[in-house]
Amino acid sequence: MSAVWRASRAAVKRRRLQTFVIGLVVLCSTTTVLLALGLLAAASAPFDRAFDEQRGAHTVAAFDPAKASPEQLVRTARRPGVEAAAGPFGQTVLEMPDDWLWMSAGSLGVVGRADPNGPVDRIRLLEGRWATAPGEIVVNWPVDGTPGPGRLGTRLEPRGAPPLTVVGFATSMSKSAGAWVSPEQMARMHPTTAQMLYRFTNAATERELRTGLTTATAGLPAGSLGTAQSYLTLKRAFSAQADAYLPFMTLFGVLGLLVSVLIVGNVVSGAVVSGHRHIGVLKSLGFTPNQVVAVYLTMVSVPALIGCVLGVVSGNAVAGPLLRVAFSGVETGSASVGVSRWPSVVCLLGMPALVAVAALIPAARAHRLSAARAITAGSAPRTGRGLRVQRRLGGSRLPRAVSLGMGQPLARPARSLLTMAAIVLGVTTVTLTTGLTSTMVAYGQAGKSDGAPRIDVQAGSSAPGRTAPAGSDRRTERLLRSLPGADQVTVRALTKVSLRGHTQTVFANFYRGDTRALASEIVEGRWPAGAGEAAAGPAFLHQHGVSVGDRVTVRLNGKEAPVTIVGKTMEGNAQALESTWQTLFRLDPTAQAAEYTVRLAPGADARKYIAAVKAADPSLRAALLRSDNAATTTVVGFASVFTVLLTVVAALGVFNTVLLNVRERRRDLGMLKSIGMTPRQVTVMTVSSVMVPGVIGGLLGIPPGIVAHRLVVDHVGVVAFPESMKQVWHLPQLAALVVAGVTIAVLGALVPARSAARLTIAKVLHNE
Known part of the structure; x- marks a missing residue:
């Protein structure tokens, strides 16, 4: 076993670049998988644990x-x-x-x-x-x-x-x-x-x-039975926001795993193909076929284990902020939301095992290779693969360096397919992220597309223990409209109401004034316009078992009012509905507003307006509303980071393929240079060898990226995106995505291409 370890350690030192590639690939993949598993665990485990500790009620029933x-x-x-x-x-x-x-x-x-x-x-x-x-x-x-x-x-x-x-x-x-x-x-x-x-x-x-x-x-x-509340409804409410992040986190995790398998298989396959002489020497020294396979498995397992450990550390570091965002505003009760241990254990055990399995198939080729055949084959050039296509390309009007490069992938079709698959996954990731970014930016700008400043004004008389005089909110509304720069004023009152048939109270927002910005967030039906009408988000409708057109009964101050759900908003609190001031008047004629949203006219100075509000009524607290959207920032930020990581990984896969091709074709490069090929032509030839896989990979990677985008946006339970936010694909954008495939291929090939260009004829042929 010590001989296997020494041979493996020597192979790791000899193939430092491939070792680095494997470690980085596994690090990125482990990070994405750990985040997806951590989010999945946090979505249910804390609730179940706390619920069982308290012997929670499966059903809370109310009787007459x-x-x-x-x-x-x-x-x-x-x-x-x-x-x-x-x-x-x-x-x-x-x-x-x-x-x-x-x-x-x-x-x-x-x-x-x-x-x-x-x-x-x-x-x-x-x-x-x-x-x-x-x-x-x-x-x-x-x-x-x-x-x-x-x-x-x-x-x-x-x-x-x-x-x-x-x-x-x-x-x-x-x-x-x-x-x-x-x-x-x-x-x-x-x-x-x-x-x-x-x-x-x-x-x-x-x-x-x-x-x-x-x-x-x-x-x-x-x-006699009045209402019944299911604990499953509470569990869905607990995990609603976390579940919204799960689809895209899971997709990135799966993409990371696929890229890892492809890159590891490609690296080991190249190491076996380019190391025939090394395999023959090992077997001639007495290494059994199983020991030779063990050498190659150990060669990839060492960097994989290091990358896995670093990925677990980085994943746990990122998981904390992600969970805080996913559970912000959620009533967690006694449930303690944190990073579970089992995702780390699964990654530490599963990722090295997955790498070993991915490496085992190409390493089995070394198992079957005899010592005599391996030593005599050495690095002799392979002939007969793709020669017909190369001759046809040579007869075309393409520059000779380009035609030679475009024919190279056919010499190693299996390796070229693995490289193309890595490019496909890279383009799929870029496509998914591009679509998500466009959708989330449109979502974040809903109702704010004009870019006009908005001011939030809190009524000082709404503080706890203070009662506003009758009609004071009407005077405040007139005051805010009269100040210079005001364009629209939306008045809101917030209270908690009971729903007939439900044990929990819910928040109710009642509006009057200018509600055009709110109406723009409706994805089904319309915005409430009169008494007895309301709108709610998808989470509220799902958890309360109602849909647009259904009627609920709202109770406040001992009074009841039937309310018809006439609209579905893009988002909303699972325990809140939106209604009109006329509905509030039926329930509580003395209710006063507590918040005003002022949309300023184009060009108005927000600071001057805030100062004018304070000067006119010191009891009012005015502040500029920020347009930041936490969900948009989180999704776009994490998707961008993962896209960069997986794109780099895909480029490294191309890098490894081109590097192996250059090493295998050192004799050919020496012969070409000896007959007059310049270093620039060598670079062009090497880069051209990945152009066709880059174009094909770009074309093949777009459709799965579009499908993945649709799956994500259609399965976010807390947000209902309108169709206009899902249709984000245009011809220039799709053309740019094809270019992304070529860019990934070129970036991966550029470094080994320049290395090949610097090779001297004497250095290449001195062993011949």
């Missing part, structure tokens, strides 16, 4: 206490298929008239529980203590971490209910409530529903959950 008694609800826990149950707990909805803590004014779902423990939904207390006496409340903290003890003692004053003091912060992966009070306090609030928490024996699919709930409630009076 007037139809189902507590005794009847308790009996449902003993029905077949029910693994465990908790409740019944009294439940009601409080209306918060003002913004409180970090929450907007509106509806707050409250449940009465004696303690945070139990067989189902073991609530995790983060700060303070549990509510045990009247007048106390524990508030749900929806994100990772703690709010800190400084907010304990906050006094809440819900409309039509006694004041409550915050004594603790807790979190529930089941999202069973927005806050909790003691059962005694809930009795004083006159609960409107009774909550039951169920864990079922079979709960892997929505169908199994419906079957389990139907079986559990079979003995209850008709109409």
